Amino acid sequence: MAGRRTNLALAALLGIAAASGVVAFGIGTAWVRPVLITHGLAAVAIIVLAPWKTAIASRGLKRERGGSPLSILLAALVVVTLISGIAHSVFNVIAVGPVTIMQVHVTAAVSAVIAGAVHVWQRPQRFRTSDLSRRNFLRVGALAGVAAFGYIAVEATTKAAGLPGGNRRFTGSHEQGSFDPPEMPVTSWLNDTPPTLGAAHLLTVTSPTGTGEMTMDQLMAFDDRVTATLDCTGGWYATQEWTGVRLDRLIDATGTSVRVVAATGYERRFPMADVGKLLLATHVGGRPLSVGHGAPLRLVAPGRRGFWWVKWVSEIVIDDRPAWWQPPFPLT
Ligand code: HEM
Ligand SMILES: Nc1nc2c(c(=O)[nH]1)N[C@H]1C(S)=C(S)[C@@H](COP(=O)(O)O)O[C@H]1N2
Ligand SMILES: [Mo]
Numbered sequence: 001m002a003g004r005r006t007n008l009a010l011a012a013l014l015g016i017a018a019a020s021g022v023v024a025f026g027i028g029t030a031w032v033r034p035v036l037i038t039h040g041l042a043a044v045a046i047i048v049l050a051p052w053k054t055a056i057a058s059r060g061l062k063r064e065r066g067g068s069p070l071s072i073l074l075a076a077l078v079v080v081t082l083i084s085g086i087a088h089s090v091f092n093v094i095a096v097g098p099v100t101i102m103q104v105h106v107t108a109a110v111s112a113v114i115a116g117a118v119h120v121w122q123r124p125q126r127f128r129t130s131d132l133s134r135r136n137f138l139r140v141g142a143l144a145g146v147a148a149f150g151y152i153a154v155e156a157t158t159k160a161a162g163l164p165g166g167n168r169r170f171t172g173s174h175e176q177g178s179f180d181p182p183e184m185p186v187t188s189w190l191n192d193t194p195p196t197l198g199a200a201h202l203l204t205v206t207s208p209t210g211t212g213e214m215t216m217d218q219l220m221a222f223d224d225r226v227t228a229t230l231d232c233t234g235g236w237y238a239t240q241e242w243t244g245v246r247l248d249r250l251i252d253a254t255g256t257s258v259r260v261v262a263a264t265g266y267e268r269r270f271p272m273a274d275v276g277k278l279l280l281a282t283h284v285g286g287r288p289l290s291v292g293h294g295a296p297l298r299l300v301a302p303g304r305r306g307f308w309w310v311k312w313v314s315e316i317v318i319d320d321r322p323a324w325w326q327p328p329f330p331l332t
Helices: 002-026 030-063 068-091 101-122 134-160 216-220
Strands: 202-207 210-215 224-231 236-246 257-262 267-271 279-284 298-300 313-319
Touching: 002 030, 002 101, 002 134, 030 068, 030 134, 068 101, 068 134, 210 216, 216 279, 224 279, 224 298
Parallel strands: 202 313
Antiparallel strands: 202 210, 224 236, 236 279, 257 267, 257 313, 279 298
């Protein structure tokens, strides 16, 4: 029956969209590109199947066998996810009222995955080995082809019409305030509020061989520079020239990983092999950091998404835990 096939395809597409979205969130290097293209293709394929699903759904709603409110909620969540995704990617809509469009997108998507799991559990669709027929492979191929056509059409129209989405980075982010730090947004991962740390701020360095402290004057004696792009999962990026001290200059102990800890408690752990690329910045664009951007000391982590760029750094800790010994995304 055609309904069963459509339902199975939609369940798979929702899973593919969610998985590729989460992966895209975690990655700041160019190989995220194919992941995001997969994300867009899955989204277009969901839209392509919408007419079939509407027919299945209206049949089901007439039968009223329970669970309908949840099914309608699921449909609404998917619609909100699709609209917010396109609003961000194509039109660079930044916020609706107090929430950012990416917060809407991710919250609706995660809720849709949960509602979708319950929905599938209430209405299991058996997968049969006969589904692996040549004819069904052709159907999947046709769906992929139509989705690719739709995706390319959206991208081409976006570029031709000069819409903001024509210039987005390989992460999908839009440029905001490059080489102009005051124009760069001030962002927190969740709810960190900027602490005011005076000139007397100290950096504590802890390793298996002991603990030391460094004053801001000592740190500012260095003049390491890097031009790097801060790319927030909120959907914007900015390239700046950062000045400060490379992390490897402050580390004379051996260990497996380094924790970079903020005065607020926010922290990320990095592999020891990365310390030559990480910079503790005191200045951006030749001027001292503002409090919002992490004064007096913030991490610059080239090639990593914004949530790794710990602001208001007060402590670095070297130890032997593996670098993956932390939640994949910050919890505070
Ligand atoms: C589960 C169902 C999901 C659907 C149906 C969906 C749908 C979409 C759509 C339609 C777009 C615009 C695509 C384009 O124009 O190229 C988009 C963009 C995006 N979505 Fe999702 N999404 C889902 C889940 C997620 C999740 C869970 C995350 C992150 C945790 C995420 C992160 C992103 C990002 C970063 C973009 C921007 C990509 C770009 O600009 O090309 N999505 N999404
Ligand atoms: N201490 C601390 N550092 C943090 C965050 C935070 O919430 N707390 N947010 C991170 C996120 S998600 C981003 S995108 C960047 C934003 O840096 P900006 O405010 O200078 O633009 O800081 C990162 N560093
Ligand atoms: Mo961010």
